[in-house]
Amino acid sequence: MSSTNYIRNQYWAKERRRTLKLLKKLKKVIICNKLVLIISFIFFSSINVKAQKGPFLRFSLGPGFMKEYSTINEPGFTIATKNHAIGWGFKDKYAVYYSEFGAFIRKDIGEKYQYINLDAYGLGLAYRTQSNINFHLSGAYGTVHFSNSWKKQGDFIEDGYAVSFGIDKKWLLSKRIDLGVGPHTFFLKTTNYTFTNFSLNFWLDFYLFPQR
Numbered sequence: 001m002s003s004t005n006y007i008r009n010q011y012w013a014k015e016r017r018r019t020l021k022l023l024k025k026l027k028k029v030i031i032c033n034k035l036v037l038i039i040s041f042i043f044f045s046s047i048n049v050k051a052q053k054g055p056f057l058r059f060s061l062g063p064g065f066m067k068e069y070s071t072i073n074e075p076g077f078t079i080a081t082k083n084h085a086i087g088w089g090f091k092d093k094y095a096v097y098y099s100e101f102g103a104f105i106r107k108d109i110g111e112k113y114q115y116i117n118l119d120a121y122g123l124g125l126a127y128r129t130q131s132n133i134n135f136h137l138s139g140a141y142g143t144v145h146f147s148n149s150w151k152k153q154g155d156f157i158e159d160g161y162a163v164s165f166g167i168d169k170k171w172l173l174s175k176r177i178d179l180g181v182g183p184h185t186f187f188l189k190t191t192n193y194t195f196t197n198f199s200l201n202f203w204l205d206f207y208l209f210p211q212r
Contacts, residue, residue: 053209056089058085058087058204060184060202066103072107076107078105081184083136083184084100097124101140103116103199117146118144118162121140139162140162141160143160144156145157163186163187164185165185166185168203169181178204184199185197
């Protein structure tokens with residue numbers, strides 16, 4: 001009987017430590033959310049960009065957090081969320097592009113894996129409003145890899161589909177270079193995994209033609 005009580009006590013002590021660790025992570029997530037809102041508001045009120053024309057190359061990275069709703073069923077922190085693209089802007093308001101987006105996540109999954117790599121490749125459309133806020137939407141083919149090192153993509157686990165949505169505010173660094181920042185989220189689903197990732201991304205656009 002005492003042995004049973006000991007095992008039960010050890011189990012509840014382990015669960016309590018796990019709960020406290022999760023609450024600490026959630027507190028950090030709430031702080032990150034507040035920072036995203038504050039920074040986004042500041043930059044959304046900044047300098048205007050007057051054009052979106054011609055071929056361009058975009059690099060975008062930012063930190064964030066993810067939630068997996070199926071097999072892992074836990075949140076985690078995203079070391080880097082990417083949303084790169086190559087495309088064409090036209091009529092000052094629209095752009096079509098080929099995008100690569102995803103996330104590099106630090107997450108212990110058993111003894112073998114400590115990282116998750118999410119990658120997606122597809123087509124996207126961007127729209128710039130009169131207030132110079134840019135909306136980006138992409139649909140893509142997505143993959144899930146588990147890794148034991150941040151230097152490796154890891155083992156292929158499953159593939160499925162992904163959808164990405166982002167908002168950003170940009171300003172001109174030069175006639176061919178834009179710098180921007182804004183919130184970005186994407187959804188990736190496979191047979192056994194359902195990921196949602198939220199991040200604050202910084203954007204750097206290089207245009208072939210000079211912008212107004």
